[in-house]
Amino acid sequence: MQTTKPNFDCFNTNSNEYPVIFSFPHSGTFVPEDIKRSLRKDIPLTNSDWFLKELYSFIPELGFTTIQNNISRYVADPNLENIELDNNYRNVIHQTNSFGQSLYNESLSKEQIEQRILNFYQPYHDKLQQLIDNKLEVFDEIYLIDLHSFSHYPGFEMMSPADFVIGNDYDSTSSSQIKNWLANELKQRKYTVSDNFPFTGGHITKHYGARNNIHTLHLEIRYNRYIADRDFTAEEVTSYDPELFRVTQEDLYKITELLKAKLH
Numbered sequence: 001m002q003t004t005k006p007n008f009d010c011f012n013t014n015s016n017e018y019p020v021i022f023s024f025p026h027s028g029t030f031v032p033e034d035i036k037r038s039l040r041k042d043i044p045l046t047n048s049d050w051f052l053k054e055l056y057s058f059i060p061e062l063g064f065t066t067i068q069n070n071i072s073r074y075v076a077d078p079n080l081e082n083i084e085l086d087n088n089y090r091n092v093i094h095q096t097n098s099f100g101q102s103l104y105n106e107s108l109s110k111e112q113i114e115q116r117i118l119n120f121y122q123p124y125h126d127k128l129q130q131l132i133d134n135k136l137e138v139f140d141e142i143y144l145i146d147l148h149s150f151s152h153y154p155g156f157e158m159m160s161p162a163d164f165v166i167g168n169d170y171d172s173t174s175s176s177q178i179k180n181w182l183a184n185e186l187k188q189r190k191y192t193v194s195d196n197f198p199f200t201g202g203h204i205t206k207h208y209g210a211r212n213n214i215h216t217l218h219l220e221i222r223y224n225r226y227i228a229d230r231d232f233t234a235e236e237v238t239s240y241d242p243e244l245f246r247v248t249q250e251d252l253y254k255i256t257e258l259l260k261a262k263l264h
Contacts (some may be wrong), residue, residue, distance in 0.1 A: 006070060006135055007069070007070060007071055007119075007120060007123050007124065008028075008067055008068060008069045008070055008071070008123070008124055008127065009067070009068045009070065010065075010066065010067050010127065010131070011059075011060030011064075011065070011066040011067075011068075012060060012063055012064060012065045012066065013063060013065060013134075014134070015063060016065075016134065016135060016138040016139070017063055017135075018063065018064055018143060018260065018263055018264060019066070019138075019139035019140065019142040019143060019263055020142065020143045020144075020145065020259070020263060021064075021065045021066070021067070021128075021131050021132065021135065021143070021145070022056070022059050022064055022065070022066045022067070022145050022147060023066075023067050023128060023146045023147065023150075023204060024049065024052060024053060024056075024066070024067065024068040024069055024146070024147050024195045024230050025069050025073070025077075025078045025079045025124065025146065025148075025202075025204060026048060026049040026052075026069065026073045026077075026079060026148055027049045027052045027053045027068050027069050027070075027147075028048075028068075028069040028070040028071040028073070028145065029045075029050075029072050030070050030071055030072060030075075031045070031071075031074065031075055031172050032075065035075055035116075036102060036200050038106070038108075039074075039102060039103055040087055040102065040103060040105055041106065043097060043101045043102070043103055044097065044234055044235055044236045045074045045097060045103075045236060046098045046099055046234050046235065046236065047097070047098035047150070047151065048072065048073060048098045048236075048237075049147070049148055049149045050149065050223070050227060050237040051226070051227060051237075051240050051245070052147060052148070052149050052221075053068050053200055053223075054076060054245075055104025055226050055245065055248070055252070056147060056249075056252065056256075057177055058249070058252075058253050058256065059256060062257065062260055063260075064256075064260075065131055065135070067124070067127060067128055067131060068236075069124060069246040071120050073094070074097070074103065075116060075120050076092055076093055076116045076117060076119075076120035076121040077092045077093075077094060077121070077122040078092070078121055078125060078203075078204065079146070079202035079203050080092045080202065080203050081158075081203045081207070082117060082121065082222050084263060087107070088110040088134070089108075089113065090113050090117060090131065092117060092121050093108065093113050093116055093117070095107075095108075095192070097234070099234045101234070114226065119199050128204070128208070132144065132208060132214065136213065136214075140213060141213045141214075142165050142210055142214055142215070143174075143178065143206075143214075143215045143216075143217070143263065144204070144209070144214060144215070144216040144217075145216075145217050145219060146201070146202065146204045146205050146216065146217065146218045146219070147219055148199075148202075148218065148219065148220045148221075148225065149220060149221045149222070149223060149226070150165070150199070150220050150221075150222060151222065151223040151224070151232040152222060152223075152224070157260070160220065161192075161222075162192040162193055162194035162222070163186070163191040163192045163209075163221065163222050163224075163225045164183075164191055164192070164193045164194070164195060164219065164220060164221055164222070164225075165193070165194045165196075165197065165198070165199045165218075165219075166179050166182060166183055166185050166194070166195060166196070166217060166218070166219055166220075167196050167199040167200045167201035167205060167217070167218035167219075167220070168196065168200075168201060168205065168209070168215075168216065168217050168218065169196070169198050169200045169201050169205065169206055169209070170200065172209070173201055173205050173206060173210070173215070173217070174209060174215035174216055174217050175215055178215055178217065178245040179195075179217060181262070182217070182255070182259075183195065185255045185258060186255070189251045189254075189255075191225070191251075197208075197220055199220050200218070201216065201217075201218035202218060204216070204218075205217065205218040221248075223237070225244070226240065226244060226245050226248040226249070227240040227241065227244070227245070228240060228241045228244065229241070229244060235258065
């Protein structure tokens with residue numbers, strides 16, 4: 001199974017100036033050709049973290065250790081726990097998109113699923129664990145911030161209308177202090193913030209935050225605050241509003257600089 005780009009990009013891998021790691025597990029959109037051929041052509045790969053790496057492009061520039069996925073979550077999803085389902089399926093290999101539309105005309109074989117986990121799921125976690133271990137050799141406590149984006153789709157009443165959602169499994173994966181600090185900084189800039197609803201954190205937040213010396217946060221930004229102020233449907237997003245993007249990026253840059261000073 002060959003790809004034409006690396007599974008993920010890492011920045012400041014060996015830099016231990018700050019006790020922080022930023023993770024972008026759903027930032028990738030690349031689908032290898034052999035996998036693309038098996039996908040239905042009429043089904044969009046929805047609900048990716050479109051342009052999130054671009055929005056936070058300043059994070060590695062500020063010196064933070066960063067891992068960014070290049071592979072689409074529909075190839076393998078590193079933010080899900082690897083659990084076997086019925087018919088030898090694994091939940092980390094999606095069979096439908098986020099709107100419940102079937103991705104394949106023919107079911108994947110057990111061998112195909114296992115190969116994807118080996119090639120695309122496990123390497124992300126192996127690298128993330130290595131980054132964590134490196135930090136813990138230097139710092140008594142570290143912070144892992146998992147960055148995501150979401151849309152408040154019409155008809156999805158359970159989705160939060162807030163601009164940002166901060167999840168830490170109700171203060172079990174991080175201190176409430178770091179969560180509240182981040183929420184307050186966002187609110188000072190006139191963003192609305194939801195506390196652990198509807199996202200309490202995915203597998204990355206809950207798995208790596210199980211240790212007391214690792215504080216993990218799951219941070220979601222709504223599409224409407226950086227892509228475009230409109231309704232989104234079952235679509236693949238290909239552009240964004242430059243002015244909306246710029247304003248939000250400047251705010252996030254200022255908050256990240258404050259975090260840099262706070263944890264230095």
